[in-house]
Amino acid sequence: MKAIIHVTLKQGILDPQGKAIEHALDSLGFSNAANVRVGKYLEVELNETDRARADAQVKRMCEQLLANTVVEDYRYELT
Amino acid sequence: MKAIIHVTLKQGILDPQGKAIEHALDSLGFSNAANVRVGKYLEVELNETDRARADAQVKRMCEQLLANTVVEDYRYELT
Amino acid sequence: MKALVITPAILEQHKLSEEEYRKILGILGREPNWTELGMFSAMWSEHCSYKSSRIHLKKLPTTGPRVVQGPGENAGAVDIGDGLCAVFKMESHNHPSFIEPYQGAATGVGGILRDIFTMGARPIALLNSLRFGGLESAHTRHLLQGVVAGIAGYGNCMGVPTVGGEIVFNDIYASNPLVNVFCLGIAKKDKIFLGKAAGVGNPVIYFGSKTGRDGIHGATMASDSFDEQAAQKRPTVQVGDPFTEKLLLEACLELMAGDCLVGIQDMGAAGLTSSACEMASREGTGVELELTNVPRREPGMTPYEIMLSESQERMLMVAKAGREEEVISVCRKWDLDVAVIGRVTDTGKVVLKENGEVVAEVPAKALADEAPRYDRPSAPPAYQEMLQALNHDALPDVKDANGALLALLDSPTIASKRWVYEQYDHMVRTNTMVRPGSDAAVLRVKGTNKALALSVDCNGRYCLLNPYEGAKIAIAECARNLACAGAEPIGVTDCLNFGNPQRPEVMWQFVLAVEGLKDACEALHVPIVSGNVSLYNETNDLSIYPTPMIGMVGLIEEAERTVTQWFQRAGDVILLLGKTREDLGGTEYLKVLHHREQGSPPLLNLQDEQAVQACTIRLIRAGLVQSAHDCSDGGLAVALAECCISGPDGHVGAMVQLPLNGLRQDALLFGESQSRIVLSVKPEQAEAVLNQIRDAGVPAAKIGTVGGSRFVIRLEGDQRTEGCTVDLDLNVLHDRWASAIPRALGQN
Amino acid sequence: MNIGVVVFPGSNCDHDCAYVFNDVLGQSVQMIWHKDTQLSGLDAIVLPGGFSYGDYLRTGAIARFSPVMRALKAFADKGGLVIGICNGFQILLEAGLLPGVMLRNTSLNFICKDVYVKVENAATRFTHRCESGQVLKIPIAHADGNYYTDPVTLGGIKANAQVIFRYCTAEGNVTPAANPNGSLDNIAGIMNADGNVLGMMPHPERSAESVLSNEDGRLIFLSMLSAFGKSEIRARPVGA
């Protein structure tokens, strides 16, 4: 089973990377681009066939390691 | 319109970050996690209502700035 | 082993000539198979075999009382006393950095670091020499930002400070940037490790990262010119993992502290092929490897791919038989992949097996040492005379000295490089006494009272105009930078970046440059202990300027006796050592103000140079000097301005008077006469110092005083009343110089 | 004084911290491997700077799971002195020993340079050799030093005098221009409520010797020493 995980900064938290990209886009002439937000995208293969167990595992991975829940949200899908 | 962009390392390209995370997951007891790959996830708001134009723009953004096409692939959706 | 039908197309793809192929047939006594052909192709590439340069490099002086290891090993080593050696080398990563600037530069740093710590030295300093096109080009800005970030990304993570370097911007490098990296480490003199596969029966151990398909044929690519097809070579990009390299470094040094190691070599260009055959060839032994034991990242890799992969952060070592477990446990401690992949044999051959079946068998010496050597034809280019012809009378003298000075300080080649070095951790390891921003970086050597001074230099335009003089000047200027820190030069490494050696004019440049290096090193009594040659730096038939980059190491016996380039205190007296002549040819002034890159570079008299440097070192060691700065790009006016504005703790003005002595004004202010150094000394010592300098037979003059909030140069004997002096507010001067690069990048 | 310096894979200021405590200040230093689980006989522990686990994922995120961290937490809970410098600070944040997180510098670049910090609280075991409000020149070297925490936490650490250093000008003015990385409130260093765990981004070990032309950082180490009634044993010359 494979987990597809998205980790993003919480709403309201300043995103220096997003801001820098927005600025760069602007100077490249993409002046209509706004509110750029940058997050992480992870793929993890799981040697696990039981969906519920996989789900629980990925949730724990995110909570413990993959996201810093003070400032980040996460969501995932299992495929 | 909003673009949801995924930038990932090309197949076969070393992903040191993924490797380190895999190792960390392993030592946290998630020994059945494998092949961790890390990419970027971006959201860009576009002040543009024409879908075709938006599409062309996002493609150029990816090619020029958001992805390093030498080592990275990208894909996007418009919503 | 399967035989192979070798077609001209296959040879072309492997960059082997018909003649070279016939030589391979002679060596093997049969047709090579695919893997063997690949191995020959990589090892006989220009990059690995130095086939066009070797006969010339032989002329370089490589010996001296301090030399512990000269060229031929992973790096050179020079005795610095106290039982220690300085181990150093410079490498190019030009082509990979053009294809992917971040990873290209990063893996360049990774490669040179491995060269140093394979010798048993802990790396303590990195420097870099960069060449880019003009910053008006968006692509150049992209390359610059990527390269600097890549160097930073790798060096910072490794915890090795990047303490200096140089950057020149010139359109000639627009499609062929240069990225040369220098590294220095410290080793115990009696604990230097070499890349040798000694002791028949000893295990050959692989450790570090797993092998993937990255960079297959990087070595042949480095010997390739660029054209529009370059994009198609992209899959060969290697990705660096500095974290793994840091573990590799610590694991190596831990292994070396014990006594289980016999020989060790990193896998750089040509990967496992070069490390295996070079280690065997140096020792006259052979190695037998079982490729199925090589740790791999991807399934289905063929012997060809395994042998030619240039995956980073890998090492090959020969350990004492029976000590395998010790090695394995240290590698495991540092979370590294490790595997015994073979044994040392007495056959003189590199034998490769896959599941016990022989898949390649080649004499090690043939791969490592018996590449053809070429004495390629050389002839001066037709345009050489035109380049050198410069009629000074046709150039109007400078009318607005203030404007000209500001324009020069604004030229990215001369402007402050703070934007670059602020991205480099230049202080980690707490040795950096003089940070980037002065003529030379200075690092104390822990456990001793000594310090080392480091500098890298080369003026490619001088080398274009006169390869012999240009190369001499590169050595002289590098040494002069060290002298300005009070350091005596003790060793040189070089990185010779040239165009396509199959062009006679490029060979001509190369041969003359090597002559120049030789003569300058001999005159200054400093040996070349390591180096690198990068040829085929041409794009769409346009070669770069010949750029023999020099890295030099100097020794300061008492660390505290060093000075920096900036003025220290109001009231100090400014002295100029050396003679100013009408040297306008090849200057930055001529390029920036007159848009010409022409003329003869300044003449360099090596005896005069030696005298000026020796005198400066002596005065600094005697504690008589407050600051010392050499005159280079931009001439005396720029050097003086830098003395005023380059200090980290604010600016200090100066009032200078220069006698015109019949010279043109622009020559006096901006000419680049060699062998000149600006000193500042305490007023009460000025007379005595001046006498000492003159006693040493060095021309010198008192030219002004430090102090005030303006930078002023008055020209004595000038008849005009307007525009004949420099008179600028320090803030104006500083802003122009400090903001030039960020401004050009649109980041101010 | 017995100092432990923790070595994580990728730590690279471990030797520098050991050098300052041992060679410069004459204290006894023990290197602690990140897999060690027993910490005994130590008066203070240093989490050094560097790139633990390559700074991959997030700075400090992987290191905080190192086996040594449990023992370190126990050590801190019992009141042991812990100082985290740069990456060490980031690890303390990820481990929850100090509140907040580090974001990327607003410039996105790694920045290495001298900065000035103002001592906001000189009544701590890490700063009592400084004057209150004293300005120290100490270098920074990081890409992720942009301190952030939620307003409630921020209010709390300010009210509790847990903000120890703030970026300022040479004259001691805390201004946006003096903020090198975008840190909330110019915060450069904070302490826990019990006053025994300090995290700071600037590197005092790089400014603790005259041969490096700056000794301001030494005040922090001297404060730690005198918190244990010790003083430096020998001031060594250059290099030695």
Ligand SMILES: Nc1ncnc2c1ncn2[C@@H]1O[C@H](COP(=O)(O)OP(=O)(O)O)[C@@H](O)[C@H]1O
């Ligand atoms: N690429 C670079 N990396 C680090 N430091 C650099 C780089 N380029 C220039 N510098 C630093 O900027 C200062 C000025 O460089 P440069 O003008 O080339 O000096 P010089 O002419 O004395 O050789 C030096 O201290 C040098 O080390």
Ligand SMILES: [Mg+2]
């Ligand atoms: Mg100089």
